[in-house]
Amino acid sequence: MKEVLILAIETSCDETACAVIKDGREILSDIIYSQIKLHSEYGGVVPEIASRKHIEKINQVTQQALDEAGVTLNDITAVAVTYGPGLVGALLVGVSFAKALAFAAGLPLIGVHHIEGHICANFIEHKELKPPFVCLVVSGGHSHLVVVKDHGVYEVIGRTRDDAAGEAFDKVARAIGLGYPGGPAIDAHAKGGNPEAIHFPRAQVDDNEYDFSFSGLKSAVLNYINGAKMKNEEINTADLAASFQKAVTDVLVGHSLKAVKDFGFNTFAIAGGVAANSSLRAEFENKCEGQGMRFYSPSPKYCTDNAVMIAWAGYYEYLKGNFSGYDLNAIPGLRLGDK
Ligand code: KG4
Numbered sequence: 127m128k129e130v131l132i133l134a135i136e137t138s139c140d141e142t143a144c145a146v147i148k149d150g151r152e153i154l155s156d157i158i159y160s161q162i163k164l165h166s167e168y169g170g171v172v173p174e175i176a177s178r179k180h181i182e183k184i185n186q187v188t189q190q191a192l193d194e195a196g197v198t199l200n201d202i203t204a205v206a207v208t209y210g211p212g213l214v215g216a217l218l219v220g221v222s223f224a225k226a227l228a229f230a231a232g233l234p235l236i237g238v239h240h241i242e243g244h245i246c247a248n249f250i251e252h253k254e255l256k257p258p259f260v261c262l263v264v265s266g267g268h269s270h271l272v273v274v275k276d277h278g279v280y281e282v283i284g285r286t287r288d289d290a291a292g293e294a295f296d297k298v299a300r301a302i303g304l305g306y307p308g309g310p311a312i313d314a315h316a317k318g319g320n321p322e323a324i325h326f327p328r329a330q331v332d333d334n335e336y337d338f339s340f341s342g343l344k345s346a347v348l349n350y351i352n353g354a355k356m357k358n359e360e361i362n363t364a365d366l367a368a369s370f371q372k373a374v375t376d377v378l379v380g381h382s383l384k385a386v387k388d389f390g391f392n393t394f395a396i397a398g399g400v401a402a403n404s405s406l407r408a409e410f411e412n413k414c415e416g417q418g419m420r421f422y423s424p425s426p427k428y429c430t431d432n433a434v435m436i437a438w439a440g441y442y443e444y445l446k447g448n449f450s451g452y453d454l455n456a457i458p459g460l461r462l463g464d465k
């Protein structure tokens with residue numbers, strides 16, 4: 127059988143990424159141009175700057191992905207692209223570019239859901255992992271507990287009511303002067319702190335025990351900082367980072383493992399940028415082992431945005447024959463399950 131080469135493009139936020147994968151098993155290239163330095167000056171992603179940088183870099187990143195894979199556009203079987211959710215201007219660059227590429231080369235086009243891409247990051251390195259399982263997707267824009275019933279078939283059983291977990295990391299990091307992106311900075315800073323030093327709230331949402339809420343925790347951290355400032359007390363930022371991280375971890379681990387048990391599964395996976403957090407990964411590893419559950423996680427580099435995960439999701443869509451029309455549009459608020 128002829129090999130299936132998927133070229134995937136990801137531009138939903140601040141990474142311009144392109145990857146080529148073979149037969150849903152092998153990564154031929156994985157190119158990421160990160161805009162983090164540009165945005166960190168502003169303390170967060172500036173959508174206008176992200177779109178402009180994507181359009182500047184997309185051709186080079188794609189050419190590099192083809193070169194590194196040792197192929198040309200003629201060898202590609204289909205073009206996959208993230209079409210939502212994300213920043214609309216950023217998504218539009220990737221979607222327009224992918225459409226033009228597919229149109230010019232006469233290739234099928236596959237619109238990929240960004241969160242589905244994050245979930246599929248687990249399949250990159252764990253060939254034995256098969257649905258069904260429960261997956262916690264925690265990123266800068268999303269916190270979802272999902273039952274992965276089959277490839278491309280999802281049931282969202284919990285979501286955040288306010289801030290995403292990554293957003294809370296970014297806001298708290300900003301408040302203690304750790305810069306952007308906050309997640310990796312807090313992760314590193316917390317290593318020198320005591321997670322039991324300050325007690326922050328672990329919020330429960332009344333009408334859905336699998337939903338999350340992080341805005342109260344964020345406010346508690348800001349109140350703690352303001353209180354200390356007013357009393358002229360010095361803040362131990364390492365203790366604060368560690369205590370905040372522990373509060374997030376406790377809630378994510380508690381809700382997730384309850385869902386795995388309640389829904390009768392024993393396989394659990396994590397995904398999304400926050401899944402790169404070392405303390406969260408260690409806690410899940412530990413708790414899953416203690417409760418006899420199989421725990422999967424992508425390597426940290428596949429937790430944050432990349433095009434390999436989009437290619438993987440695109441490959442499963444390809445196998446099902448789910449192609450997009452040339453009228454594919456960017457959908458910034460696309461929800462999991464909407465197709
Ligand atoms: O998945 P991602 O790259 O982009 C979105 O789809 O949102 O996630 C980015 C988020 C940011 O909020 C970043 O601070 C967070 O993931 N993040 C982390 C870590 N690495 C990235 N949060 C906690 N610990 C980390 N090590």
Ligand code: ZN
Nearest residue numbers: 244265430431
């Ligand atoms: Zn993402």
